[in-house]
Amino acid sequence: MSTYADVKLPDGNSAPGVAFGVGTAHFGSDNDTIVGYVKTAIEVGFRHLDAAEAYGNEISVGKAIAQSGVPRSELFVTTKAGPGLKDPLSSFESSLRKLGLDYVDLYLIHWPYDFVKPGYPTIQEAWKALEEIKDSGRAKSIGVSNFRIRDLEKILSIPDLKHKPAANQIEFHPFMYEAGEELYQFCKKHDIVLEAYGPTSPVLRFSGGEFDGVLDKVTKAVAERAGKDKVEPSQVLLRLAAQRGAIVVTTSSKDWRMKEQLAAGALPELTQQEIDELVAAAKPAPQRAFMKHMDDTNTEY
Numbered sequence: 001m002s003t004y005a006d007v008k009l010p011d012g013n014s015a016p017g018v019a020f021g022v023g024t025a026h027f028g029s030d031n032d033t034i035v036g037y038v039k040t041a042i043e044v045g046f047r048h049l050d051a052a053e054a055y056g057n058e059i060s061v062g063k064a065i066a067q068s069g070v071p072r073s074e075l076f077v078t079t080k081a082g083p084g085l086k087d088p089l090s091s092f093e094s095s096l097r098k099l100g101l102d103y104v105d106l107y108l109i110h111w112p113y114d115f116v117k118p119g120y121p122t123i124q125e126a127w128k129a130l131e132e133i134k135d136s137g138r139a140k141s142i143g144v145s146n147f148r149i150r151d152l153e154k155i156l157s158i159p160d161l162k163h164k165p166a167a168n169q170i171e172f173h174p175f176m177y178e179a180g181e182e183l184y185q186f187c188k189k190h191d192i193v194l195e196a197y198g199p200t201s202p203v204l205r206f207s208g209g210e211f212d213g214v215l216d217k218v219t220k221a222v223a224e225r226a227g228k229d230k231v232e233p234s235q236v237l238l239r240l241a242a243q244r245g246a247i248v249v250t251t252s253s254k255d256w257r258m259k260e261q262l263a264a265g266a267l268p269e270l271t272q273q274e275i276d277e278l279v280a281a282a283k284p285a286p287q288r289a290f291m292k293h294m295d296d297t298n299t300e301y
């Protein structure tokens with residue numbers, strides 16, 4: 001079972017603090033193998049699933065939910081709108097149909113790319129559509145993903161805003177800690193929950209170099225405090241994201257790794273000194289694995 005604390009959303013709902021994503025690792029478009037991975041994730045204790053229209057596998061996620069034997073009310077299902085967000089309402093209805101659900105717990109706009117294209121809604125128009133979806137009860141909460149401060153500002157400045165974004169799902173790991181600070185503080189100020197994807201990227205996608213040594217040192221210290229022989233570096237990174245107050249979005253196709261990911265929620269807190277060490281070591285090479293537009297201060301979407 002999950003050892004991550006639930007995270008309270010600003011609209012009064014709450015979400016399990018760790019989510020199982022179906023957009024990376026060995027996930028592709030719909031097939032029975034994916035159904036198996038998602039069923040395993042539910043079996044080992046994940047209760048929050050992170051899907052997206054763009055991943056092309058909502059049908060498989062829906063099948064896994066139906067076959068899991070876990071009541072719908074005990075699961076928290078997120079999906080995301082886009083690409084090609086011309087008509088948010090039909091995107092949403094298509095996702096619901098594919099998932100075989102009558103509601104999702106959280107519906108996100110996947111990224112802000114589409115809103116300046118001719119024939120597409122503006123961010124504000126798209127958000128109004130999400131508000132209607134929330135008001136219909138078919139999405140319990142609504143939010144965004146990969147939104148920069150100025151993208152969020154466009155929503156927050158809607159004159160008759162009814163529901164602000166409950167969450168912003170963004171890349172988060174020590175390489176992003178400082179680069180993401182301003183956005184983190186902005187979300188905190190506006191009570192928008194951070195969802196952290198790519199949390200283990202430093203060990204998975206950017207291993208090597210000076211950073212590795214520092215992670216080992218901190219990992220050893222955490223293992224000692226936890227009274228364990230061994231703690232995985234990736235678990236320390238998951239703990240760091242949870243400690244930041246984020247909903248942690250991770251994934252795997254392997255049951256033992258899924259269990260390891262869930263167990264990371266019970267690790268002792270990282271000390272401020274350990275966090276500082278991780279951040280300092282990451283400083284020379286801030287880098288993100290996904291969504292380079294997040295560093296783009298020029299392009300309007």
Ligand SMILES: NC(=O)C1=CN([C@@H]2O[C@H](COP(=O)(O)OP(=O)(O)OC[C@H]3O[C@@H](n4cnc5c(N)ncnc54)[C@H](O)[C@@H]3O)[C@@H](O)[C@H]2O)C=CC1
Nearest residue numbers: 021022023024025145197198199200201234249250251252
């Ligand atoms: N909103 C968005 O634009 C994005 C959302 N996501 C969501 O987040 C989910 C998780 O994203 P990830 O970046 O994959 O999460 P992640 O950084 O936790 O990486 C998970 C992967 O790392 C592997 N891994 C973990 N620890 C490892 C270790 N010690 N050694 C080797 N491999 C290790 C896992 O087996 C898995 O393949 C996605 O499936 C998707 O649902 C991901 C990217 C973008």
Ligand SMILES: O=CCc1c[nH]c2ccccc12
Nearest residue numbers: 022023024052054055056290
């Ligand atoms: O969600 C972010 C990254 C990602 C993983 N799989 C796909 C497929 C299509 C668009 C984006 C992504």
